[in-house]
Amino acid sequence: MRKVRKAVFPVAGLGTRFLPATKAIPKEMLTVVDRPVIQYVVDEARQAGIEHLIFVTGRNKGVIEDYFDIQVELVNTLSDRGKTAELSLLDDLQPTAGTASFTRQQAPLGLGHAVWCARDLVGPEPFALLLPDMIMQDSEGCLKKMVELYERTGGNVISVEQCDPAETHKYGIVGKGAEVGSGFRVDGMVEKPKAEEAPSNFFISGRYILQPEIFDILSTQEKGAGNEIQLTDGMLKLAKSQDFYAYPFTGRTFDCGSKEGFIQANVAFALWRHDIRHKVFDDLDELMRTVEPQERRTSSRTAAE
Numbered sequence: 211m212r213k214v215r216k217a218v219f220p221v222a223g224l225g226t227r228f229l230p231a232t233k234a235i236p237k238e239m240l241t242v243v244d245r246p247v248i249q250y251v252v253d254e255a256r257q258a259g260i261e262h263l264i265f266v267t268g269r270n271k272g273v274i275e276d277y278f279d280i281q282v283e284l285v286n287t288l289s290d291r292g293k294t295a296e297l298s299l300l301d302d303l304q305p306t307a308g309t310a311s312f313t314r315q316q317a318p319l320g321l322g323h324a325v326w327c328a329r330d331l332v333g334p335e336p337f338a339l340l341l342p343d344m345i346m347q348d349s350e351g352c353l354k355k356m357v358e359l360y361e362r363t364g365g366n367v368i369s370v371e372q373c374d375p376a377e378t379h380k381y382g383i384v385g386k387g388a389e390v391g392s393g394f395r396v397d398g399m400v401e402k403p404k405a406e407e408a409p410s411n412f413f414i415s416g417r418y419i420l421q422p423e424i425f426d427i428l429s430t431q432e433k434g435a436g437n438e439i440q441l442t443d444g445m446l447k448l449a450k451s452q453d454f455y456a457y458p459f460t461g462r463t464f465d466c467g468s469k470e471g472f473i474q475a476n477v478a479f480a481l482w483r484h485d486i487r488h489k490v491f492d493d494l495d496e497l498m499r500t501v502e503p504q505e506r507r508t509s510s511r512t513a514a515e
């Protein structure tokens with residue numbers, strides 16, 4: 211069985227739910243506690259034994275490439291000042307030379323198209339795909355557990371979580387087949403089904419191990435929902451000729467592409483950290499008791515008109 215050595219991070223989306231911040235800052239670079247969202251996802255990939263990181267970037271995303279580079283002046287200054295703890299933190303997070311690659315999606319034509327843009331960098335081998343705006347809080351690491359399942363099953367593996375059965379119309383939903391190890395065989399996939407038509411309430415949640423045949427499918431994939439080339443449409447076709455397995459993730463997942471999810475992630479990761487947990491807990495307690503909603507105002511532009 212071919213090992214999963216490479217991971218793809220599609221970071222070329224427009225991040226419209228986070229305007230105006232995303233006019234100038236990619237949403238993947240927004241900070242959760244003291245590190246960008248993308249760092250959490252890269253950490254999860256490294257915990258799973260991934261050796262090569264592939265970023266599909268776009269216009270205005272150059273700062274992501276800079277973030278994963280060595281900042282020579284900063285390193286020299288920290289070194290002159292004897293800041294060994296900070297130096298060692300940066301060193302730990304630094305990908306070694308040649309283990310991070312970047313390619314551009316020239317227009318945000320959809321997640322399926324972004325994945326297809328990585329085809330030459332991935333080559334003919336299975337790969338992990340991590341949606342970088344979903345961050346997962348779990349000591350064992352979602353992708354690591356998926357790789358363990360993959361080593362038992364082969365095929366394709368996707369992470370799933372359970373949603374409110376009334377909300378299946380918001381997600382890609384999988385049918386639950388026979389249990390295998392820590393997961394189950396996927397028995398059908400449906401994009402955004404009505405509650406009464408959904409085969410289960412397990413939704414596809416942002417981590418994938420895919421076989422390279424997905425690239426051939428995506429190369430001819432027509433635009434789907436939202437007028438974008440959808441990955442789920444490609445996976446539905448791949449599932450006709452290859453097995454899919456699901457790993458039900460039971461840790462916490464935060465959708466950092468939404469304002470609420472991003473704030474939850476900041477609180478949850480702050481409370482996870484031994485160094486700041488107690489202070490943050492007390493501060494939140496006080497804020498919850500004292501902050502009232504801001505008075506509603508008409509905007510200054512509307513008032514002047």
Ligand code: UTP
Pocket residue numbers: 220221222223224225226227228266315317318319320321323324341342343467
């Ligand atoms: P999203 O749909 O959540 O991201 O795609 P978005 O389009 O940036 O966000 P909104 O809805 O406008 O706020 C999931 C992931 O796929 C990437 C995004 O960067 C995100 O990490 N993506 C999406 C691409 O790389 N290219 C695309 O064309 C679309």
